[in-house]
Amino acid sequence: MLYGKTIVLGVSGGIAAYKAVELLRLLTKARAEVHVVMTKNAREFVTPLTFQTLSHHPVHTEMFDLNQEQEIGHISLADRADLFLVAPATANLIGKLANGLADDLLSTSLMATKAPVLLCPAMNTNMYENVHYQRNHRLLVADGYHLLEPISGDLACGWQGAGKLPDPQQIFAEACRLLAPADLTGVRLLITAGPTREELDPVRYLSNYSSGKMGYAIARVAAARGAAVTLISGPVALSAPAGVKTLQVTSALEMQSVLNENYAEVDVVIMAAAVADYRPAHKAEQKIKKNTSEFSLSLERNPDLLAELGQRKTGQILVGFAAETENLVANATTKLKNKNLDLIVANDITAEGAGFGSETNLVKLLFADGRQEELPLLSKDEVAAQLLNRIVLLLKK
Ligand code: CTP
Numbered sequence: 001m002l003y004g005k006t007i008v009l010g011v012s013g014g015i016a017a018y019k020a021v022e023l024l025r026l027l028t029k030a031r032a033e034v035h036v037v038m039t040k041n042a043r044e045f046v047t048p049l050t051f052q053t054l055s056h057h058p059v060h061t062e063m064f065d066l067n068q069e070q071e072i073g074h075i076s077l078a079d080r081a082d083l084f085l086v087a088p089a090t091a092n093l094i095g096k097l098a099n100g101l102a103d104d105l106l107s108t109s110l111m112a113t114k115a116p117v118l119l120c121p122a123m124n125t126n127m128y129e130n131v132h133y134q135r136n137h138r139l140l141v142a143d144g145y146h147l148l149e150p151i152s153g154d155l156a157c158g159w160q161g162a163g164k165l166p167d168p169q170q171i172f173a174e175a176c177r178l179l180a181p182a183d184l185t186g187v188r189l190l191i192t193a194g195p196t197r198e199e200l201d202p203v204r205y206l207s208n209y210s211s212g213k214m215g216y217a218i219a220r221v222a223a224a225r226g227a228a229v230t231l232i233s234g235p236v237a238l239s240a241p242a243g244v245k246t247l248q249v250t251s252a253l254e255m256q257s258v259l260n261e262n263y264a265e266v267d268v269v270i271m272a273a274a275v276a277d278y279r280p281a282h283k284a285e286q287k288i289k290k291n292t293s294e295f296s297l298s299l300e301r302n303p304d305l306l307a308e309l310g311q312r313k314t315g316q317i318l319v320g321f322a323a324e325t326e327n328l329v330a331n332a333t334t335k336l337k338n339k340n341l342d343l344i345v346a347n348d349i350t351a352e353g354a355g356f357g358s359e360t361n362l363v364k365l366l367f368a369d370g371r372q373e374e375l376p377l378l379s380k381d382e383v384a385a386q387l388l389n390r391i392v393l394l395l396k397k
Pocket of ligand 1 (some may be wrong): 252271272273276277304305307319321323324335
């Protein structure tokens, strides 16, 4: 999502500066080019070496650095930014910017940039509520700066209240939203992700290896592009994406009922979940004991959730996934037709870098009109972005 984007990350001097390290890691993982500017006080909390190592670029600290000025002065730093992000932004920095003061590299670069600026204030709760701070905050919002509100919680200074820097994940999501095209604004998306679990007894279940990463990536990228996203998630070890309404379910039947509740209200459904096809015919009330040398399990079919939606289509665009170990295109084409889909993402889970749990995916896109497209090996975020590009085109038709 951030591939090819240049982000200037300003770090000012607050205890939350340590969270900027994790934020930088998220940004570089998403393949953004990040240049870090640190204030003098920020360097009291975290060393420039940490940021330099993770960004693979020298960290900028001085207004008048003879070595750095040759390459990147404050003006060229400001010019090359697609986004200027400050996390944490102290009360002092907010105050300077709101009043047009520029006395160090970070405040000067901020004044010189024409890029969108995302400020993430973090400070003691009394400072945050202070009348001067609040006035400066309002001024900056009115001047077109983006301010991510701090969250409430236990503060490092011992106080409780507003002033905490949001999680790096949330700042990252906001940065993506600001940099992404807003081409899904007003589009309502329903996405399923992860496995389902079919209970056998109070301690056991049947499930599969789905990690949920692909569905969560689609939800995250779609929200960044302005869509109203509802994510129905089976049990996974991922945190709910920022800006997405996430509904947790366990079994296929639960997923079916939550899908049905939401289906009429949406424009697009993307079924990335690995729904279990069968469930135990009887759920034992007590833990099953190993009394016999052999044990066989009777299973009954779960409904095909996607096929059911396909039968009741009222204009929604339906997208399925086909996880296959053989005859990829033939099997995916059959599913596309049988389930009345507009598009199916065919995925050979035996291919290197593809499938359950991996960070990347290798997919073919098969359309209802017979078109086929093969995507190269991409990160799951990039597969999500490519898939959503195709959905934007389908929505225009
Ligand atoms: N799917 C579904 N309900 C099911 C099974 C699958 O909605 N009970 C959806 C999946 O979310 C996916 C698509 O159907 O989008 C294809 O799922 P897949 O497991 O690849 O195929 P199946 O239809 O289950 O067929 P098979 O297991 O025989 O390959």
